[in-house]
Amino acid sequence: MSGDVLAADVPADIQAGRREGSRGESRGAGFERTVPQELVHKTAAGEVLLTDAVRVRPGHFYLAVRTPDGHGLYHPDAAGRTDPTLFVEMLRQAAIYLSHRFYGVPLGHPFIFCGLDFDVPPPAPEDAHDGAVVLEVHCRETKERTPKRAAMSLRAQLLSSGGVRATGSVTWQAVDPARYTALRTRGAGGTPPPEAGTAVAVTPSGAKVMQPELVGREDAMDVVVAELAPPDGALAGERPGQDSGPGTALEPGDTWALHVDQSHPVFFDHPSDHVPGMLLLEAVRQASRAALGPAPAPLYEWTMSGGGVEFAAYCELTAPTWLVVRTSPGDDTADEVTLHVEAVQNGRSVASGTARWSAAPECGGSGVSRASGVTAASGVSGAVGAEEAGA
Numbered sequence: 016m017s018g019d020v021l022a023a024d025v026p027a028d029i030q031a032g033r034r035e036g037s038r039g040e041s042r043g044a045g046f047e048r049t050v051p052q053e054l055v056h057k058t059a060a061g062e063v064l065l066t067d068a069v070r071v072r073p074g075h076f077y078l079a080v081r082t083p084d085g086h087g088l089y090h091p092d093a094a095g096r097t098d099p100t101l102f103v104e105m106l107r108q109a110a111i112y113l114s115h116r117f118y119g120v121p122l123g124h125p126f127i128f129c130g131l132d133f134d135v136p137p138p139a140p141e142d143a144h145d146g147a148v149v150l151e152v153h154c155r156e157t158k159e160r161t162p163k164r165a166a167m168s169l170r171a172q173l174l175s176s177g178g179v180r181a182t183g184s185v186t187w188q189a190v191d192p193a194r195y196t197a198l199r200t201r202g203a204g205g206t207p208p209p210e211a212g213t214a215v216a217v218t219p220s221g222a223k224v225m226q227p228e229l230v231g232r233e234d235a236m237d238v239v240v241a242e243l244a245p246p247d248g249a250l251a252g253e254r255p256g257q258d259s260g261p262g263t264a265l266e267p268g269d270t271w272a273l274h275v276d277q278s279h280p281v282f283f284d285h286p287s288d289h290v291p292g293m294l295l296l297e298a299v300r301q302a303s304r305a306a307l308g309p310a311p312a313p314l315y316e317w318t319m320s321g322g323g324v325e326f327a328a329y330c331e332l333t334a335p336t337w338l339v340v341r342t343s344p345g346d347d348t349a350d351e352v353t354l355h356v357e358a359v360q361n362g363r364s365v366a367s368g369t370a371r372w373s374a375a376p377e378c379g380g381s382g383v384s385r386a387s388g389v390t391a392a393s394g395v396s397g398a399v400g401a402e403e404a405g406a
Contacts, residue, residue: 049066056111068117102133111126131323154169165189199289271337
């Protein structure tokens with residue numbers, strides 16, 4: 016989408032504001048260069064997705080965003096949908112950027128993401144992935160702001176020349192460093208967490224990182240789930256101890272281990288003292304995809320069309336994390352299914368997510384009638400949320 020097409024998506028008064036802006040200030044949404052990395056808590060300039068923002072009225076914003084070409088982690092799926100994790104990363108960066116630029120949150124305040132949801136419909140036939148899209152955001156403060164804390168939420172839609180590409184929401188808090196340290200220490204049972212950047216990630220003994228094609232990824236370095244080898248003498252349905260498993264009755268194939276690689280250039284673009292929320296979202300995606308198994312018909316692929324995650328506690332880097340997958344009772348069909356994924360650490364839920372999957376023709380594959388024969392996957396309960404400090 017060119018700058019000319021932007022006028023069809025952003026109201027005319029914003030375009031006028033761009034032309035009439037004072038010297039040195041961009042009052043309208045432009046795509047020329049990205050915003051400063053520190054305003055979206057990114058280290059690598061190539062990971063910054065926002066290029067500009069304009070406030071139409073209190074709480075209503077338009078943000079120019081870019082969809083990076085050839086990104087190793089983000090790419091459209093078989094149906095041509097915008098990558099769900101790319102869209103959520105846009106929301107995450109928008110939340111941080113708006114907080115700093117328009118709501119006075121100091122740069123030194125850590126962010127705590129509480130929950131998110133998203134819906135990514137198939138693209139319109141006339142839509143093209145040309146790298147320039149607009150994020151329309153409605154933002155509100157959910158609690159009275161103080162110098163030590165801001166609590167906010169936003170709802171957004173991703174617009175392009177073909178219409179709405181995605182919709183979603185995010186809730187978060189930003190707190191001062193002292194409050195963050197107190198929250199982290201309390202969440203870790205009174206022990207301060209390891210310093211951000213310390214290499215302490217734990218993968219359970221005997222767990223084998225899954226092949227990328229089994230979790231919908233192309234590169235092995237992007238895989239964040241590992242397959243479990245059953246303990247010697249263990250039978251399906253046995254209840255493992257707290258240190259060895261999630262502490263719930265298991266069924267064959269319904270539980271995976273979280274695999275954390277702190278050298279990953281996207282998930283750990285900057286040091287973190289906990290498992291980042293975006294990595295947990297990716298874990299929900301990959302564990303649910305692994306549970307689905309093969310697509311339900313030849314020349315079809317599973318594509319993720321929606322979902323969400325609620326964060327109940329910090330996911331620590333120092334203990335194993337289990338991903339328990341359950342099917343969702345309800346209106347699932349042969350080619351549309353919703354799965355629930357719960358991240359369990361030290362016997363308690365730290366995050367719970369939902370992933371909605373649809374079967375779509377492979378790129379270049381011939382269409383067939385409604386698919387059939389999906390194998391039932393297993394799955395999890397939901398949770399409620401509140402604490403993933405993220406940047």
